Amino acid sequence: MTDLLYKCMQCGVCCFEIPESPGAKRIPLYPEEVDRLVDVAKERDIKFQVIEDLVFPDTINKKILVITYKILLNNEKKGCPFFDENTGCTVHEIKPYACQAYPLSLKRIDSFNLEITIDPLCHFVIQHREALKKKADMESIKKIFKNEYPKAEKFFRKNKRIQLKIRKLEAEKKISIPREITLEQFNDALKNWEREEIRTK
Ligand code: SF4
Ligand code: SF4
Incomplete structure (x- = not known):
């Protein structure tokens, strides 16, 4: 049993570029999330x-199939333009799946098991690193991140729906995504082909 409970410290670190690795910060958005923002x-x-x-x-x-976009952090503060220094995220009600689930993300490792990742750059995680190391099992993580875990599941299910949609389109021979492509071919496609967004509910 654990009594550690995640509470965002509103530091905003997750909404900005990583100073030591410029360009590495990725805040992904689905096309419909882009529309809302x-x-x-x-x-x-x-x-x-x-x-x-x-x-x-x-x-x-x-065509280039676009699954996600990412927020350009090219402003003076190198951060998400919806972050306010006094109030934090100003689009809390409609913030992207990735932000809702943060600092968690889920991926499937086999038919029965999911793997959970906790971003080590989150300040809560840094502050409670030792305690979190001792409670690294899935059930404890679900309790510590009791609000974020269901959102990470929601994010995971959304990714799953996109994968299924792509597989169905491939099975119906409506699209074909090569499993191998040279960098030159890929760059040429990026330069010359039209875009089509893959959207799901
Ligand atoms: S949408 Fe909100 S939580 Fe997400 S990066 Fe922007 S300010 Fe941060
Ligand atoms: S880095 Fe962690 S503690 Fe800081 S604002 Fe982001 S989620 Fe909250």
């Missing part, structure tokens, strides 16, 4: 930009 940015007159993140070439239609 673009609307808010317009309402608030905030500069909000994204770039493509996870993409695949579709050789049947000669």
